[in-house]
Amino acid sequence: MSSQKENTATNFYKEPGPKLDKESPFESMMERFRNAAEILNLDEGMFQYLASPFKQVIVSIPVVMDDGRIEVFEGYRVIHDNVLGPSKGGIRYAPDVNLDEVKALASWMTWKCAVVNVPFGGAKGGVRCDPKQLSMSELERLTRRYTANLLEVFGPDRDIPAPDMNTNEQIMAWIMDTYSMNSLKTETAVVTGKPIILGGSQGRKEATGRGVVTVTLAALSKIGLMPNKATVVVQGFGNVGSISADLMYQQGSRIIAVSDISGGYYNEKGLNIPEMMDYLKSNNNSLEGYPHAGAISNEDLLELECDVLIPAAKEDQISRDNAPNIKARIISEGANGPVTANADSILNDKGIMVIPDILANAGGVTVSYFEWVQDRQGYFWTEERVNRRLNRMMRSAFDNTYAVSEQYNITLRQAAYVYAIDRVATTLKMRGIYA
Ligand SMILES: NC(=O)C1=CN([C@@H]2O[C@H](COP(=O)(O)OP(=O)(O)OC[C@H]3O[C@@H](n4cnc5c(N)ncnc54)[C@H](OP(=O)(O)O)[C@@H]3O)[C@@H](O)[C@H]2O)C=CC1
Numbered sequence: 001m002s003s004q005k006e007n008t009a010t011n012f013y014k015e016p017g018p019k020l021d022k023e024s025p026f027e028s029m030m031e032r033f034r035n036a037a038e039i040l041n042l043d044e045g046m047f048q049y050l051a052s053p054f055k056q057v058i059v060s061i062p063v064v065m066d067d068g069r070i071e072v073f074e075g076y077r078v079i080h081d082n083v084l085g086p087s088k089g090g091i092r093y094a095p096d097v098n099l100d101e102v103k104a105l106a107s108w109m110t111w112k113c114a115v116v117n118v119p120f121g122g123a124k125g126g127v128r129c130d131p132k133q134l135s136m137s138e139l140e141r142l143t144r145r146y147t148a149n150l151l152e153v154f155g156p157d158r159d160i161p162a163p164d165m166n167t168n169e170q171i172m173a174w175i176m177d178t179y180s181m182n183s184l185k186t187e188t189a190v191v192t193g194k195p196i197i198l199g200g201s202q203g204r205k206e207a208t209g210r211g212v213v214t215v216t217l218a219a220l221s222k223i224g225l226m227p228n229k230a231t232v233v234v235q236g237f238g239n240v241g242s243i244s245a246d247l248m249y250q251q252g253s254r255i256i257a258v259s260d261i262s263g264g265y266y267n268e269k270g271l272n273i274p275e276m277m278d279y280l281k282s283n284n285n286s287l288e289g290y291p292h293a294g295a296i297s298n299e300d301l302l303e304l305e306c307d308v309l310i311p312a313a314k315e316d317q318i319s320r321d322n323a324p325n326i327k328a329r330i331i332s333e334g335a336n337g338p339v340t341a342n343a344d345s346i347l348n349d350k351g352i353m354v355i356p357d358i359l360a361n362a363g364g365v366t367v368s369y370f371e372w373v374q375d376r377q378g379y380f381w382t383e384e385r386v387n388r389r390l391n392r393m394m395r396s397a398f399d400n401t402y403a404v405s406e407q408y409n410i411t412l413r414q415a416a417y418v419y420a421i422d423r424v425a426t427t428l429k430m431r432g433i434y435a
C-alpha cells in the first residue's frame, strides 16, 4: 500500500462527484470508493475498472397471479466483480428496489468479501415487488421465473445468490430447485442460505447478527466498556436486527429500543428480547401491538442516547440531516448503507466510532462461504465449528481494519475500503486482466 503522504491525487477521483443534497446509495458507495482510491493513489485505469460493474442484467418476470391475471415484475442481477472468485450476494424483494440500489449493493459485496478474505467477488439481485401482497404460490412462481431468466448468470462457479431483505430459506430452496431442474442434477452450491435439510449450513441464519455482535464487542473493548454495562438500540427486527439484539442481550447489554416497520418499542430499563422474538413469531412476523414497551418513532429511536446503535433495516437512515443529533458512541452497521457518505464526517467529528457495513455485516457472507464449501465437499460441519470459525474470521477482519485505520490515521470505514480495494487491485494485477 502506498501512504497517504505519497498521494498525488489527480482530479479523476473527483469526477463526477456526489450530488450532496440527495445522495443515492450508489453515490454514497462511489464517494467512499473515491476517497479510498485517493489514499491508495490508485491509477486511473484501475479506478475506472473497479468503479464499473462487470455485468448488469434486467429481466422481465411475467407471473400468473392467483386470480388468473398476468402481472409483470422487473428483476435485476448486477455482478460488480469476479476478481477474487465467483460473484456472491443476496437477492432482495422490495417495492422500491432499483438498479442504482442493486449496483451499490453489488459493489459493497466486492469490498465486503475482500475485507473478510473470502474468495468471492461481489453481486446483488432484486425484484421490484411487495412480497407482503403476494401469496406463497405467487411468490414461488415469481422466484422460479426470476431464476429461469438468470440461468446463464447463476452457477456454483459463476454467481451464487443468498437471502437479503424479504427473502428467506424457502426462496433460496426454490432457486436451488429451479436451477437444478434445468441442470438435470442437484446443484446445492448454486445458492446459500438454504434450509439445512437441503444442504444449508448450521448457523447461516444467525451469522450476520452474530458477526455484528463479534465486531461490536471488539469495538466496545477498544473504548473500555464492558458489554454488560452497555446500552443498545437496534433499528429493524428482521434477520439481522433481531439476532444482533438477542446476542447483545445474552451478553448482558441493556437493549433500550428496537423497531420494525410498525414503529419503535422503547423501555429505558431494558426490553425482554427473547420475549419479543417469541411475540414476533406468534404475530405474523410483526412487533405491532407488543405490550411491554413504550412507543417511539423510527426517527427518534436513532437519536436516543446509547452506547451502541445498530441500524439493521435499510439504506440512508442516517444522513447529514440527522447525523448531528446522533448520540451513540458506536454505530455498528448491520444494514447495508444505513449511513450516507455526507454524514460520515459529521459522525467522525462527533467522535462516534462507525463500524462500516462492509465489515460489520460480513458474517452472513462468511458463513455463506462455509455453506458453499460444505456443499462442494458434501461434508457438513457442526454449529459449534461454524460459529468458532466465523468469530475468528470476523475478529481478524476487525483487527486488520483497525490496524489500517491506525496506520493511515483514518476512520474504520476508510480503512475497510482501503484494505479491500488494495486486495482486489493487487489480485487483479497478478491475474493480469489489467495488463
Ligand atoms: N440477511 C443477511 O444475511 C444480510 C442482510 N444484510 C442487510 O441487513 C439489512 C436487513 O436485512 P435482513 O435482516 O435480512 O432483512 P429482513 O427483511 O429480515 O428485516 C428487515 C427489518 O427491517 C424492518 N424495516 C424495514 N423498513 C424499516 C424502516 N423504515 N424502519 C424500521 N424498520 C424497518 C423490517 O420490518 P418489517 O418486517 O415489519 O417489514 C424488518 O424488521 C439490509 O440492509 C440487508 O441488506 C447485510 C448482510 C447480510
Ligand SMILES: O=C(O)CCC(=O)C(=O)O
Binding pocket: 088, 089, 090, 091, 112, 160, 161, 162, 163, 164, 192, 193, 336, 361, 362, 364, 365, 366, 368
Ligand atoms: O450471504 C451472502 O452470500 C450475501 C449476503 C448479502 O447479501 C450481504 O452481505 O449483503
